[in-house]
Amino acid sequence: MAGAEVISEQVRTLYRQAETVLLANCVNATIMGALLWSSAPQVPLAAWLAAVAAVSAVRWRIVLRFRGTPDAAAAARRWGRRFTLGSAASGLLWGLAGFAFLGHASAPAQLAIVFFVGGMCSAAAGTLAVYLPAFFAFVGPALAILALGVALLGGALNQVLASVVVLYGVGLYAVARVNARALGEALALRFDNMGLLATLSETQRSLEEANRTLERRVTERSEALRKQSEALRDAQRLEAIGRLAGGVAHDFNNLLTIILANLGEIMDRRDLDSRTRGALREMRDAGTKGADLVRQLLTFSRRQRSTPETLDLNRTLNGMDRLLSRLLGDGKELVLRLQSTPLFVHMDPTQMEQIIINMITNARDAMGAGGVVTVETEAVELDVPWSGLAPGPFVVLSVTDTGAGMDAETQRHIYEPFFTTKAPGKGTGLGLSTVYGIVEQGSGHIDLASQPGKGTCFRVYLPRAQAPERSGEADPLRRISGFRHTIAASATVLLVEDEPTVRSVTRRILERAGHLVLTSPSAERALEIANEHPEGIDLLITDVVMPGMSGPSLADRLRADRPELGTLFISGYNQEQLVADAEPGRTTFLPKPFTHEALIASVSDLLTSAARARRAATDR
Numbered sequence: 150m151a152g153a154e155v156i157s158e159q160v161r162t163l164y165r166q167a168e169t170v171l172l173a174n175c176v177n178a179t180i181m182g183a184l185l186w187s188s189a190p191q192v193p194l195a196a197w198l199a200a201v202a203a204v205s206a207v208r209w210r211i212v213l214r215f216r217g218t219p220d221a222a223a224a225a226r227r228w229g230r231r232f233t234l235g236s237a238a239s240g241l242l243w244g245l246a247g248f249a250f251l252g253h254a255s256a257p258a259q260l261a262i263v264f265f266v267g268g269m270c271s272a273a274a275g276t277l278a279v280y281l282p283a284f285f286a287f288v289g290p291a292l293a294i295l296a297l298g299v300a301l302l303g304g305a306l307n308q309v310l311a312s313v314v315v316l317y318g319v320g321l322y323a324v325a326r327v328n329a330r331a332l333g334e335a336l337a338l339r340f341d342n343m344g345l346l347a348t349l350s351e352t353q354r355s356l357e358e359a360n361r362t363l364e365r366r367v368t369e370r371s372e373a374l375r376k377q378s379e380a381l382r383d384a385q386r387l388e389a390i391g392r393l394a395g396g397v398a399h400d401f402n403n404l405l406t407i408i409l410a411n412l413g414e415i416m417d418r419r420d421l422d423s424r425t426r427g428a429l430r431e432m433r434d435a436g437t438k439g440a441d442l443v444r445q446l447l448t449f450s451r452r453q454r455s456t457p458e459t460l461d462l463n464r465t466l467n468g469m470d471r472l473l474s475r476l477l478g479d480g481k482e483l484v485l486r487l488q489s490t491p492l493f494v495h496m497d498p499t500q501m502e503q504i505i506i507n508m509i510t511n512a513r514d515a516m517g518a519g520g521v522v523t524v525e526t527e528a529v530e531l532d533v534p535w536s537g538l539a540p541g542p543f544v545v546l547s548v549t550d551t552g553a554g555m556d557a558e559t560q561r562h563i564y565e566p567f568f569t570t571k572a573p574g575k576g577t578g579l580g581l582s583t584v585y586g587i588v589e590q591g592s593g594h595i596d597l598a599s600q601p602g603k604g605t606c607f608r609v610y611l612p613r614a615q616a617p618e619r620s621g622e623a624d625p626l627r628r629i630s631g632f633r634h635t636i637a638a639s640a641t642v643l644l645v646e647d648e649p650t651v652r653s654v655t656r657r658i659l660e661r662a663g664h665l666v667l668t669s670p671s672a673e674r675a676l677e678i679a680n681e682h683p684e685g686i687d688l689l690i691t692d693v694v695m696p697g698m699s700g701p702s703l704a705d706r707l708r709a710d711r712p713e714l715g716t717l718f719i720s721g722y723n724q725e726q727l728v729a730d731a732e733p734g735r736t737t738f739l740p741k742p743f744t745h746e747a748l749i750a751s752v753s754d755l756l757t758s759a760a761r762a763r764r765a766a767t768d769r
């Protein structure tokens with residue numbers, strides 16, 4: 150490639166110098182014609198001058214065509230041959246001049262002719278040496294024919310002069326060859342350097358692009374790491390708040406148990422006037438609302454008891470249509486866009502309704518006087534893991550409002566319990582945190598999109614469930630509502646509760662129902678009491694979480710010697726899963742806060758089941 154570029158540059162140099170070469174031909178030919186006009190035959194001399202002019206004109210036309218051809222350098226060898234032919238024609242004419250006119254000239258004129266031709270060849274060593282074929286084409290014919298003409302004049306002096314002309318040509322050849330080689334090497338080095346510079350420039354551009362790519366990737370990775378760190382801190386903060394909420398809920402449930410249980414005892418009295426009974430009823434209602442708040446806290450901390458079942462989300466929403474419209478109030482429109490096919494999820498129906506109501510309430514409060522809330526459902530398939538969700542089928546519940554929207558800082562805290570942007574007294578700050586707890590507990594995810602002034606869209610992703618199989622009558626225990634008040638026969642009950650006030654009110658309720666109650670503040674003391682009454686305990690009522698030994702561990706220890714012992718677990722954490730594997734009819738769970746009716750009903754159920762089991766054993 151470098152050789153072709155060198156030849157191309159040599160040819161371009163030839164044509165750049167062509168004006169000087171052609172002008173020198175014409176001027177020298179005119180001077181020599183004037184010098185010989187009086188001594189040489191005029192017709193041949195005029196013919197020679199005309200031939201020089203014609204050859205120069207043809208060569209000038211070739212030069213013009215070269216300069217007017219855009220890709221002439223691409224055919225450098227062809228244009229070089231054309232220039233070489235022109236040089237050969239000019240060299241032949243100058244050689245013929247010496248041969249034809251030497252015999253008619255005087256000695257000084259003869260010497261002038263030799264110097265004219267030799268000078269032209271000497272000039273060619275400078276102008277045409279850049280391309281040796283053109284140089285040889287001019288100098289070879291010119292000097293060879295001139296030397297022959299000088300030799301034919303005869304005489305020793307002319308023979309010496311002819312030899313000098315030949316030697317002069319050899320010298321010019323050597324000089325031109327050296328010049329051509331030096332020029333070729335210089336051009337080759339120049340093109341090599343240009344190639345190196347181009348490679349260096351390309352390498353530099355590649356390095357700059359690689360550096361920009363690396364900087365962009367570092368920036369992206371740094372941003373991703375920052376977001377992950379923020380997400381981890383948020384998750385840790387939510388987890389800590391969840392543990393705090395669970396602990397607070399436990400203590401509140403104990404307090405509410407005391408309040409509701411005592412209210413139940415007082416309201417059972419028949420000597421209360423209507424005003425007092427109304428006040429007590431208001432107190433009970435307030436306690437019940439407090440229990441609802443505690444349940445929301447437990448949901449956020451993932452300790453809320455749930456009874457999941459397969460339900461159709463579309464059917465649930467259609468059934469709540471009127472309720473949700475009333476919840477939005479006047480001036481606000483509810484739009485349901487539900488997928489035409491059923492969308493099944495495995496959720497606790499109450500918790501599913503709680504998700505919907507809390508999200509609609511949040512949308513309503515965000516819109517002020519008017520607006521539109523759009524509720525949509527759709528089935529999606531995740532092909533890759535996303536936001537902690539494994540690939541698979543999901544149901545998406547979207548709630549979009551036209552409200553004020555949220556900035557980034559508000560979005561960071563939106564799921565924290567007790568965080569609210571509403572005016573004091575307008576919200577508890579537990580709605581979205583409750584939704585977050587239920588969804589996360591159900592292996593789902595909430596995606597939030599919001600901008601100030603452009604509304605908010607919550608998208609709840611829940612795992613899609615298979616359609617339930619049709620079956621007969623549902624479990625009758627699932628259809629029982631309210632509490633049964635049938636009181637079983639008097640029994641001996643071992644009550645284990647570490648909170649003194651809860652233990653006291655529970656004991657009073659049981660004693661009023663006719664039971665003998667043995668109380669203990671700890672599981673360790675309960676074992677001692679049980680050893681003191683080896684045959685006299687009919688029922689164990691125990692808190693689940695206590696310092697030292699837990700309630701389930703205590704029950705296991707006591708049932709080792711009393712296999713028929715019934716057990717009622719009570720807890721402010723609603724940890725029914727701790728007793729999920731217990732034998733039906735012999736173990737049940739009663740969450741705090743409970744009323745005295747619920748306590749008596751649970752005790753009666755267990756004692757009745759135990760009596761049936763004993764009769765069945767006797768009949769066998």
